Amino acid sequence: MEQLRVGDYQLTWLDGGVTHLDGGAMFGVVPKPLWQRKYPANDKNQIELRTDPILVQAHGKNMIIEAGIGNRKLTEKQRRNFGVTNESRIDESLEKLGLTTKDIDAVLMTHLHFDHVIGLSKWSEETLVPTFENAVVWTTDIEWNEMKHPNIRSKDTYWEQNWKPIEDQVETFTNEIDILPGLKMHHTGGHSDGHAVITIESGGECAIHMADIMPTHAHQNVKWVMAYDDYPMDSIREKQKWLSKGLENGAWFTFYHDAFYRAIKWDKEGHMIDKIERSR
Numbered sequence: 001m002e003q004l005r006v007g008d009y010q011l012t013w014l015d016g017g018v019t020h021l022d023g024g025a026m027f028g029v030v031p032k033p034l035w036q037r038k039y040p041a042n043d044k045n046q047i048e049l050r051t052d053p054i055l056v057q058a059h060g061k062n063m064i065i066e067a068g069i070g071n072r073k074l075t076e077k078q079r080r081n082f083g084v085t086n087e088s089r090i091d092e093s094l095e096k097l098g099l100t101t102k103d104i105d106a107v108l109m110t111h112l113h114f115d116h117v118i119g120l121s122k123w124s125e126e127t128l129v130p131t132f133e134n135a136v137v138w139t140t141d142i143e144w145n146e147m148k149h150p151n152i153r154s155k156d157t158y159w160e161q162n163w164k165p166i167e168d169q170v171e172t173f174t175n176e177i178d179i180l181p182g183l184k185m186h187h188t189g190g191h192s193d194g195h196a197v198i199t200i201e202s203g204g205e206c207a208i209h210m211a212d213i214m215p216t217h218a219h220q221n222v223k224w225v226m227a228y229d230d231y232p233m234d235s236i237r238e239k240q241k242w243l244s245k246g247l248e249n250g251a252w253f254t255f256y257h258d259a260f261y262r263a264i265k266w267d268k269e270g271h272m273i274d275k276i277e278r279s280r
Contacts, residue, residue, distance in 0.1 A: 001093060001097075002277075002279065004262065006203075006205045006252065007202025007204065007205045008182070009056060009057070009058040009183070009200050009207075010055075010058065011055070011056055011207070011254065012054070012055040012057070013052050013053075013054055013055075013278070014053045014054070014055055014064070014068070014089075014090050014093035015092065016051040016052045016088045016089075016090060017050075017052075017068055017086050017089075018051065018259075019082045019083050019115055020042065020044075020047065020048055020049065020082070020083025021047065021049055022045060022046055022047075023035065023046060024045060025228055026047055026227075027219075028224070028226050028229070028232070030223075035224070038217075038218035039218035039260075044083075046083050049215070049257040049259060050257055050258065050259050050278070051068050051115050051116070051256065051257065053066045053090065053119070053256070054066070054256070055093075055094075055099075056108075056183070056200070058202070061105045061180060062104050062105055063105055063106040063107070063135075065198060065209055065254075065256065066107075066108075066119075067119035067131070067132075068090055068119035069088050069118050070087065070088050070118035070119040070131075071087045071119075071122065071123075072123055082115070088119050101131055101132050101133065102132075102133055102134055103134075104134065106138060106179065107120065107135050107138070108179065108185060109137060109139040110139075110185075110195060110196050110197065110198065110212070111139070111143050111192045112139060112144070112146075112147045112162070112192075113192065113212070114157050114159060116211075116256070117147075117162045117163075120137065120165070120166050121161070121165035121166055128161060128165040129165055130165055130166050136169060136170075136171050138170075138172075138173070138185060139172060140187045140194040141172035141174055141194070142189075143172075143194025143195070143196070144163075144170060144172050145194075146193060147163050148163060175187050182201045182202040184198070186198075186199065188234070188238040188242075189238065190225075190235030190237075190238050190239075191211070191212040191213050191226070191231075192212075192230055193231065195212065195213065196211070197209060197213070205252075206249045206250065206251040207252040207254055208242055208245070208251050208252070209254045210242055210253060211256065212229075213229075213238055214253065215256070215257040216255060216258040216260075216261075217253075217258055217260065217261050217264050220266070220270065222239045222240045223236060225239070246266075250265065260277065260278060261277055262277070264276075
């Protein structure tokens with residue numbers, strides 16, 4: 001498991017499963033000859049996308065960013081359509097670190113689309129129960145409201161089975177919240193109306209988790225946004241804002257979906273100067 005130290009914070013990537021989604025949808029209006037130079041597609045025009053939560057440890061707390069694809073939560077048709085070739089192995093990842101799901105104090109959800117939220121619950125016989133039984137689940141109030149009351153478009157990704165089991169654990173915020181000293185969640189909108197990014201600042205170091213407004217390293221160009229984005233101009237605005245802040249401060253940019261890199265550091269001109277590659 002790959003790790004990154006940011007001041008007092010230890011980040012460790014867990015095995016949350018893998019999907020393969022349509023490359024055209026993931027890069028929107030960007031022509032395939034351009035995006036495929038940076039991120040390869042298979043013969044079905046799908047690109048590999050991890051769903052790997054990040055364990056964040058500091059100040060005696062264990063938190064995770066996002067929740068993975070879960071286990072036995074998708075139908076055979078859904079697994080085929082979403083290109084799921086491996087489901088979550090979070091229990092095994094945590095065991096290697098001497099932890100269990102009971103040790104997780106908080107889950108930081110940037111948004112609640114199915115590929116981020118499925119792993120928040122698990123089957124106990126015929127009943128869905130919380131995976132992280134002692135954790136607070138943080139998300140924006142806008143996102144939580146849409147999760148429970150989806151519109152004609154969002155109902156395809158906000159599923160009742162993913163919020164019912166964990167509704168008693170959810171805490172929401174509006175604009176910004178301090179989770180721990182130096183660890184914040186910020187509402188951005190864009191990919192979804194309630195989407196958020198996460199920042200870590202500690203010991204003179206910085207990391208930014210931009211989630212699905214920059215899902216992979218190949219989305220570094222501020223105008224390269226997904227067809228899945230509900231508000232693409234908001235995505236562009238927020239991506240430009242947080243990229244600029246990160247580049248100015250020498251930040252690490254971390255990824256949940258990227259199949260090749262866990263984290264990247266770019267210089268002010270956008271050239272890669274440091275990286276943590278995913279073991280393949």
